Amino acid sequence: MSLDADVIVVGAGPAGSTAAALLAAAGVRVLVVDRATFPRDKPCGDYCNPGAVSLLRDAGALPAVFDTGASAISGMRVYAQDGSRFEARFPMGHGLLIPRLRLDAALLGHASRAGAAIYEGVAVDSVCSHPDAVEVGTASGCRWRARLLIAADGMHSVIARRLGRLILPAAGRYTVGAYFSGLVQTAPGGELHLGPGLYGGVAHFGNGIANVCMALPRRLWRHAGPRQTFDAALTSLPALAEAMAGARRESRFRCSGPVGFADRNAVADRILLIGDAGGQIEPMTGQGIFLALRSAHLASGVAAEALSTDDLSYRKLFTYAQRRRREIAGRLAVSRWLQRLAFHPRMTPLLVRRLRMRAELAGDLLGATGDVLPPGGILSPAYLARLLL
Ligand SMILES: Cc1cc2nc3c(=O)[nH]c(=O)nc-3n(C[C@H](O)[C@H](O)[C@H](O)COP(=O)(O)OP(=O)(O)OC[C@H]3O[C@@H](n4cnc5c(N)ncnc54)[C@H](O)[C@@H]3O)c2cc1C
Structure with missing residues (x-):
């Protein structure tokens, strides 16, 4: 053959x-x-x-x-549901x-x-x-x-x-996102905004254009189109909504899922x-x-x-x-563990405030999710004790 x-x-x-x-x-x-x-x-x-x-x-x-x-970016900023936030640098790279x-x-x-x-x-x-x-x-x-x-x-x-x-x-989220101009850049690196069962990521490319991409549970689509769904989700992410107040969409919406x-x-x-x-x-x-x-x-x-x-x-x-x-x-x-924590209406703001006060714990978290530190580190009893107690 x-x-x-x-x-x-x-x-x-x-x-x-x-x-x-x-x-x-x-x-x-x-x-x-x-x-x-x-x-x-x-x-x-x-x-x-x-x-x-x-x-x-x-x-x-x-x-x-x-x-x-x-x-190149050196870190991320993460917002909880109540607007509290922490910012962390990657521990390496x-x-x-x-x-x-x-x-x-x-x-x-x-x-x-x-x-x-x-x-x-x-x-x-x-x-x-x-x-x-x-x-x-x-x-x-x-x-x-x-x-x-x-x-x-x-x-x-x-x-x-x-x-x-x-x-x-199973029960995956569906995503909607687009490129925008005129978005206020609140952090030098990337941003993650957590809301009730949903989240949005922002990537500023440094040329006045930013990618805003959200992932939402299926029920929030309610047979609406991408623009209505995006706008409705934005109301649950107040810090992002504020940054986008004067933004203009520069591309069509891109949708995907389930993720x-x-x-x-x-x-x-x-x-x-x-x-x-x-x-x-x-x-x-x-x-x-x-x-x-x-x-x-x-x-x-x-x-x-x-x-x-x-x-x-x-x-x-x-x-x-x-x-x-x-x-x-x-x-x-x-x-999976972060998924469970990220959408808890009381726990998440609490953890975000603790991570804001403890730069080294926030760095370890970003190192694990950034795939430059072993993932097990942030599941260790020592890390969890320092984070929670
Ligand atoms: C909304 C969203 C946001 C995300 N954000 C991030 C992020 O910021 N950072 C990150 O690390 N990951 C992110 N991910 C995940 C990331 O996009 C994927 O994990 C990554 O693209 C996987 O790469 P891949 O090469 O396996 O597949 P893909 O990048 O999906 O590439 C698959 C390729 O296969 C081709 N193809 C498909 N079917 C056929 C066919 N029948 N015949 C021939 N070619 C075919 C497609 O055209 C495509 O080019 C995100 C995912 C989604 C959905």
């Missing part, structure tokens, strides 16, 4: 482009297909945490990302604010320069395993075959669906699922891009080894699932 590549990567978001770049740089023949034509937009808070920045550096992609005009339109195009360009062949405007519709190859196809009848498939086609992954693994977050927690079995014979295709984390802590990049690094390492021994069985590839689980389990636990 003739093959088009050693590896086909479906989806050219941060996960797919990074896996493609790493494998192509290691001499593997890689073919990337994406249904979109780049640059393409994607609903996002446009925040890369310091852990993600470090992985971009490891993949050699950071200069290309900075060339697009990304702005820095984050980036960059529109996904530019980030994802820069990463795809990096994969192309590393030697990956790129096909844009190709929506994969089917996947089929043969004894010595895996094949993906489109509705129009195009077919590509390779020794290994890396599925990086996002939270609604067609490959996961075809494998019967499309688990979506939340979902984990999938990320391995099959000749197939690895990475990034959101392999599972999601609630976007509130801004760790999705980090996990997409991290899974790309793990998958490309396992893929290179499996290709070199010509063993692409489920058993061999399962190493990826084990390593991935080991790395994300603690992060998911922290993120």
Whole structure:
């Protein structure tokens, strides 16, 4: 059977482009297909945490990302429901604010320069395993075959669906966001505004434009359109509403969902699922891009080894699932714990005030959610005692 590549990567978001770049740089023949034509937009808070920045550096992609005009940030400001707030610096490294339109195009360009062949405007519709190859196809009848498939086609992954693994977050939130000018910048870095069961993130790019993105429970959509839903949610976030009093919308609203927690079995014979295709984390802590990049690094390492021994069985590839689980389990636990705390009407303002007084505790929190400190630290009895007592 003739093959088009050693590896086909479906989806050219941060996960797919990074896996493609790493494998192509290691001499593997890689073919990337994406249904979109780049640059393409994607609903996002446009925040890369310091852990993600470090992985971009490891993949050699950071200069290309900075060339697009990304702005570095040294911390975050968090607002509770009652307007109280704390501000913290990352204990190490820095984050980036960059529109996904530019980030994802820069990463795809990096994969192309590393030697990956790129096909844009190709929506994969089917996947089929043969004894010595895996094949993906489109509705129009195009077919590509390779020794290994890396599925990086996002939270609604067609490959996961075809494998019967499309688990979506239970009771997930739905998101609405847009770019605005004229927003008052209350903090130098990113902002997170917590409300009753909902939250909003703000990314100021330093050119007078800011991304405001909210995540709301389904019931708050009440059959209204994005603008009405956004405006209604804003009334629950007073500090953000005040900052937006003179703002003007500069883009259409982008909606998505459900977002939340979902984990999938990320391995099959000749197939690895990475990034959101392999599972999601609630976007509130801004760790999705980090996990997409991290899974790309793990998958490309396992893929290179499996290709070199010509063993692409489920058993061999399962190493990826084990390593991935080991790395994300603690992060998911922290993120779930913060979810429970973040929406409590009395507890959250109390904790936010304590974090305001205790800069080192706030720094540890940002280090854990920024993926530069081990996640377990902020679940330790010592940390919790210092925070709560
Ligand atoms: C509203 C919102 C805000 C967020 N904010 C942040 C944030 O600020 N920071 C952060 O770290 N994370 C954030 N996240 C999470 C983050 O966006 C994702 O975790 C990240 O994009 C996952 O990257 P990925 O490469 O796995 O998938 P994606 O970035 O979704 O890329 C998937 C790619 O696959 C392509 N594709 C899909 N289907 C097909 C098909 N059938 N055939 C071919 N190609 C296909 C798509 O066109 C796309 O290019 C947010 C998520 C949402 C929804």
